[in-house]
Amino acid sequence: MNKKQQDQKLSDWLQRHKGLLLRVTRSFAATSHDRDDLLQEVVLQVWRSIPRYTSKVAESTWIYRVALYTAVSWTRKESKHNDVRNEFTGEPVADAPAADPRVDWLYEKIAELDPIDRSLALLMLDGLSYREISDTLGLSENNVGVRLNRIRKQLTAKLDREGRHEL
Amino acid sequence: MSFDDVQSIWDSQQTPDGPMDRDGVLLSIVEKDRSLSRISTITDIVGTGTLLFVAAMFLRDPVLQGHDPVLIIPGIACLGAAGFVWKWRIDRRRRQLSFDDSLMGLINKSVDGLDDRIAHMNRFLWWFACPNLLGLVIALFIVDESKRYLLYTIFIPAFCACIGLAYWQIQREIRLKLQPEKERLEDLRKQLAREE
Numbered sequence A: 001m002n003k004k005q006q007d008q009k010l011s012d013w014l015q016r017h018k019g020l021l022l023r024v025t026r027s028f029a030a031t032s033h034d035r036d037d038l039l040q041e042v043v044l045q046v047w048r049s050i051p052r053y054t055s056k057v058a059e060s061t062w063i064y065r066v067a068l069y070t071a072v073s074w075t076r077k078e079s080k081h082n083d084v085r086n087e088f089t090g091e092p093v094a095d096a097p098a099a100d101p102r103v104d105w106l107y108e109k110i111a112e113l114d115p116i117d118r119s120l121a122l123l124m125l126d127g128l129s130y131r132e133i134s135d136t137l138g139l140s141e142n143n144v145g146v147r148l149n150r151i152r153k154q155l156t157a158k159l160d161r162e163g164r165h166e167l
Numbered sequence B: 001m002s003f004d005d006v007q008s009i010w011d012s013q014q015t016p017d018g019p020m021d022r023d024g025v026l027l028s029i030v031e032k033d034r035s036l037s038r039i040s041t042i043t044d045i046v047g048t049g050t051l052l053f054v055a056a057m058f059l060r061d062p063v064l065q066g067h068d069p070v071l072i073i074p075g076i077a078c079l080g081a082a083g084f085v086w087k088w089r090i091d092r093r094r095r096q097l098s099f100d101d102s103l104m105g106l107i108n109k110s111v112d113g114l115d116d117r118i119a120h121m122n123r124f125l126w127w128f129a130c131p132n133l134l135g136l137v138i139a140l141f142i143v144d145e146s147k148r149y150l151l152y153t154i155f156i157p158a159f160c161a162c163i164g165l166a167y168w169q170i171q172r173e174i175r176l177k178l179q180p181e182k183e184r185l186e187d188l189r190k191q192l193a194r195e196e
Helices: A003-028 A032-052 A059-078 A084-089 A101-111 A115-125 A130-137 A141-166 B003-012 B022-065 B069-095 B103-142 B145-193
Strands: none
Touching: A003 A032, A003 A059, A003 A101, A003 A115, A003 B022, A032 A059, A032 B022, A059 A115, A059 A130, A059 B103, A101 A115, A101 A141, A101 B003, A115 A130, A115 A141, A115 B003, A115 B145, A130 A141, A130 B103, A141 B003, B022 B069, B022 B103, B069 B103, B103 B145
């Protein structure tokens, strides 16, 4: 694959999977500046991964894999300097999509999870099957199921407890 | 309330309509990629070039003027070290992270890669120091008495300073960047492998 084809493929993927990339970056980075930074890093890694992509894996699964790996690594580097708990209480995000307080609230709750559970929550909410999640993260399906049950309970409990007042 | 309510909140979000500047993004990542590879290329060229220069210095007298043939030994050692530096570069490019794996697989590869890099950085110093040290030791035996002071006042102190600084910089890089990064990844791997 030459560079032109690689660029073309990236352009095509950005067009079709923009939502996925933005959801991942929004879940892992708090401020607009951080999101831009992370998005650039994710897109760079996606671009580098293109020559190794084979159609054995669905495009979205592949992109998720690259994006989550990059985001998780990025978060752990960044968290040395920023307290993760304060991420979402910082400056307002300038480029946040049309404000829906419920969606903002959900992203805040996802951000409170550790990076692995955050990845699991994202994959689950985006409708991936246990099998796909297990393939993407390298966990057993059983482990995925147990963890997702716990995350579901956590999120529902938070919605029950806080959602009534905040939303 | 049930999890369906959480799911419906998630599903209600819309992909931002704002166009993503694909050309801009593409341009910036290609530039970033180039600048990263430019830095490592320059470092490798400087390392290899220095060793080739030192090799040429050692080989000049025995090859061109036919005296002090013993200097061929450190000259060849420097050429070998230059080859090692270049091979390291080729291996590093081959090793670049491949994404045809799960998150766990990628983390394992990264940890292996970091281990390998730490080992290479430690070995790298020896590849630089040994040929030059060999040359200096030989020089101690064959140098003209009239020029011996140059060894003691310039070459040996310069060699010690260069190797000392290189050692300090390598250990600093390992201690401040590579080791913490490895610990973070290992911690992540534990988190991921944790069975509920």
